[in-house]
Amino acid sequence: MAKDAHEGEVTTTITATTHLTLPAxxxxxxxxxxxxxxxxxxxxxxxxxxxxxxxxxxxxxALWFTCNETTGCPPSTRAGWQAVAExxxxxxxxxxxxxxxxxxxxxxxxxxxxxxxxxxxxxxKVQGNLLRDGTKKTYTMNGFYTLLLTLGLTSGILLQPGxxxxxxxxxxxxxxxxxxxxxxxxxxxxxxxxWSFFSGxxxxxxxxxxxxxxxxxxxxxxxxxxxxxxxxxxKTFNEVRPGIIGWALLNISCACEQYLRHGKLSDSMILVxxxxxxxxxxxxxxxxxxxxxxxxxTDGLGFMLAFGNLTWVPFVFGLQARYLAFHPVYLGPxxxxxxxxxxxxxxxxxxxxxxxxxxxxHGKNPKNLSFMETQRGTKLLTSGWWGVSRHPNYLGxxxxxxxxxxxxxxxxxxxxxxxxxxxxxxxxxxxxxDEACKAKYGKDWDKYCEIVPWRIIPYVY
Numbered sequence: 001m002a003k004d005a006h007e008g009e010v011t012t013t014i015t016a017t018t019h020l021t022l023p024a025x026x027x028x029x030x031x032x033x034x035x036x037x038x039x040x041x042x043x044x045x046x047x048x049x050x051x052x053x054x055x056x057x058x059x060x061x062a063l064w065f066t067c068n069e070t071t072g073c074p075p076s077t078r079a080g081w082q083a084v085a086e087x088x089x090x091x092x093x094x095x096x097x098x099x100x101x102x103x104x105x106x107x108x109x110x111x112x113x114x115x116x117x118x119x120x121x122x123x124x125k126v127q128g129n130l131l132r133d134g135t136k137k138t139y140t141m142n143g144f145y146t147l148l149l150t151l152g153l154t155s156g157i158l159l160q161p162g163x164x165x166x167x168x169x170x171x172x173x174x175x176x177x178x179x180x181x182x183x184x185x186x187x188x189x190x191x192x193x194x195w196s197f198f199s200g201x202x203x204x205x206x207x208x209x210x211x212x213x214x215x216x217x218x219x220x221x222x223x224x225x226x227x228x229x230x231x232x233x234x235k236t237f238n239e240v241r242p243g244i245i246g247w248a249l250l251n252i253s254c255a256c257e258q259y260l261r262h263g264k265l266s267d268s269m270i271l272v273x274x275x276x277x278x279x280x281x282x283x284x285x286x287x288x289x290x291x292x293x294x295x296x297x298t299d300g301l302g303f304m305l306a307f308g309n310l311t312w313v314p315f316v317f318g319l320q321a322r323y324l325a326f327h328p329v330y331l332g333p334x335x336x337x338x339x340x341x342x343x344x345x346x347x348x349x350x351x352x353x354x355x356x357x358x359x360x361x362h363g364k365n366p367k368n369l370s371f372m373e374t375q376r377g378t379k380l381l382t383s384g385w386w387g388v389s390r391h392p393n394y395l396g397x398x399x400x401x402x403x404x405x406x407x408x409x410x411x412x413x414x415x416x417x418x419x420x421x422x423x424x425x426x427x428x429x430x431x432x433x434d435e436a437c438k439a440k441y442g443k444d445w446d447k448y449c450e451i452v453p454w455r456i457i458p459y460v461y
Contacts, residue, residue: 029133031200034132034133034202034203035202035203035208036205036208037208037209037210038204038205038206038207038208038209039209040209040211040214040215042206042218042432043217043218045214046211046213046214049213049214049216049217049218049304050213050217052217052304053213053216053217053303056307056312057182057307057311059316060178060182060311060312060315060316061175061178061179063315063316063319063414063417064095064096064174064175064178064322065084065088065096065175066084066414067319067322067323067412067414067415068095068096068326069326069327070083070087070091070092070093070096071083071084071087073323073327073412073414073415074412074414091175093172094172094173094176095171095172095173095174095175096174096175097173097175097176098175098176098179099176099179099180100173100176102173103173103176103177103179103180104176104179104180104183106169106173106177106180107177107180107181107184108180108184110242110246111184111242114146114237114241114242114245115229115232115237117142117145117146117149117150118140118142118143118146118232118237118241119232121142121145121146121149122142122145123140123141123142123143123145124140124141124142124288125138125139125140125141126138126139126141126288126291127139128236128291128296129291129292129297131202131222131223132202133202137223137233139233139236139288139291140231141287141288143240143241143244143245143284143287144284144285144287146241146245146284147244147245147248147280147281147284150245150248150249151248154167154249154252158252158256164256164259164260165256165260167252167253167256168253168256168257168260169253170249170250170253171250171253171254171256171257171322171325172257174315174322177315178311178315181310181311181314181315182307182310182311184306184310185303185306185307185310185311186303186306186307188234188301188306188310189216189219189301189302189303189306189307190216192219192220192221192224192234192301192302193215193216193220193221193302195221195224195227196220196221196224199221199224199227201221201222201223201224201225202221202222202223203220203221203222203300204218204219204220204221204222204298204299204300205298206218206219206298206299206300207219207220207221207299207300207302208220215302216302216303217302217303217304218299218300218302218304219235219299219300219301219302219303219304219305220300220302221300221301222235222300222301223235223236223301224300224301234301235295235296235299235300235301235305236290236291236296238301238305238306238309238310239290239293239295239296239305239309240283240284240287240290241284242309242310242314243308243309243310243312243313243314244280244283244284244313244314245280245284246313246314247276247280247313247314247317247318248276248277248280250314250315250318250321250322251272251273251276251277251318251321252273254269254318254321254322254324254325255269255273255321255325257325257326258324258325258326258328261325261326262328266324266328266329266330266331267330267331267332267336267407268324268328268329268330268331268336268407268408268409269321269324269325269328269407271331271336271339271340271343271407272320272321272324272404272407273321275343275400275403275404276317276318276320276321276404278347279400289354289358292361294429294432294433294436298436316417316418316421317418319414319415319417319418320404320405320407320408320415320418323408323412323414323415324407324408327411329407329408329409331407331409336407339403339406339407340403342399342402342403342406343399343400343403343404345399346396346397346398346399346400346401346402346403347396347400348396349385349392349393349395349396349399350393350396350397350400351396352385353384353385353386353392353393353396354393356369356381356384356385356386357381357386357393360379360381367384369381369382369383369384369386369387370382370383370387371383372444372447372448372451374441374444375441375442375443375444376440376441376444378441380441380444380448382448382451382452386452387451387452388452388454388458389452389454389455389456389457389458390430390434390449390452390454390455390456391426391430391433391455391456392456394426394429394430394456395456395457395458397422397426398419398422398423398426398456398457401418401419401422402419404418404419405418405419426456427456430455430456434455
């Protein structure tokens with residue numbers, strides 16, 4: 001209170017501070033408003049998703065039956081193809097048996113082991129992106145420690161007498177392990193689809209069409225959990241742990257097989273182990289980066305992601321090591337150095353472009369890169385690697401994939417299936433990314449595309 005002596009008046013000043021906590025939505029949305037019906041348009045709709053659901057497991061099996069030591073890779077004679085047809089229901093070795101309960105038990109024990117590691121190992125608690133209902137999920141990021149523990153246990157087995165022979169079990173039971181992984185992916189997909197009708201959980205915007213075959217494939221629930229383990233997000237858990245760690249173990253098993261047969265590892269096998277092993281290592285070291293990927297932010301958990309992570313990644317991505325196990329290729333110093341250099345170029349592009357994006361996303365711009373403002377109040381990079389291509393990380397991925405396949409030589413195209421598949425995958429993902437950005441940024445995206453016209457490969461595509 002202050003008094004003015006000249007006027008004889010008293011002036012009182014009152015300061016009030018009020019803190020308000022506003023809800024995520026001023027008017028709470030209903031379940032139907034949070035989870036609107038989607039259009040079954042991806043993968044050419046229900047017919048396309050049904051075809052992919054049927055043919056991707058068939059391709060995984062076919063990659064073994066058409067590329068193995070018994071009949072060739074692929075069979076080069078009519079007699080070879082006839083041998084495939086005659087043996088397919090009763091393969092002469094355990095590697096080609098359609099089903100084996102012990103192999104199924106091994107795979108389930110491995111998955112349970114990974115869940116236990118997730119539950120007991122230390123790790124950072126990281127929040128995911130803001131969800132439509134105004135909440136954020138918290139994830140335990142201890143996948144890297146799980147990998148280290150797994151590799152430590154594996155080393156202990158390999159160093160024991162007979163350990164190398166023991167570890168060829170994975171190579172020797174390839175098809176029954178594939179079948180077990182497909183069964184697990186199918187059961188998991190059926191469960192999360194059915195449970196999503198009772199759990200009241202948030203649904204994926206792209207998997208709620210009401211058409212079973214489409215929603216089953218695309219994934220109806222966005223972040224499904226188990227009733228008895230509600231803190232375990234199955235989709236995020238599957239994304240890098242079972243597939244990536246399983247891939248590394250399968251490659252090691254293939255290397256053991258080659259070593260037992262030939263008494264040494266070929267330079268081609270060493271390159272495959274080194275580069276694919278580094279990819280596995282890096283994926284789990286940067287595990288939290290998956291929280292910004294479309295698989296986590298947008299897609300639901302359905303057969304597409306369950307099968308992709310539990311079967312396709314470990315058993316298809318590791319095709320090069322399996323081929324080299326029974327057909328070693330000796331490159332020599334010059335070819336080895338050339339392949340290594342190409343792969344390192346791809347890794348450089350992939351790492352640096354992702355680093356530029358992640359820095360910029362977190363409010364950092366150490367390279368002083370140029371950008372454009374959007375009407376949404378966000379910014380889009382227009383220089384650095386993101387000024388060269390709208391998806392430079394995909395370009396790096398392509399080069400890396402080629403570097404993984406080149407060590408297998410040129411006697412057969414089958415080990416190159418991975419890089420060809422990756423071209424199709426990333427072009428499809430690029431189209432989905434661009435459609436999402438067009439819906440998000442509108443005319444600003446058109447302006448951005450004029451500044452950065454190349455989708456993936458500069459001056460080509």
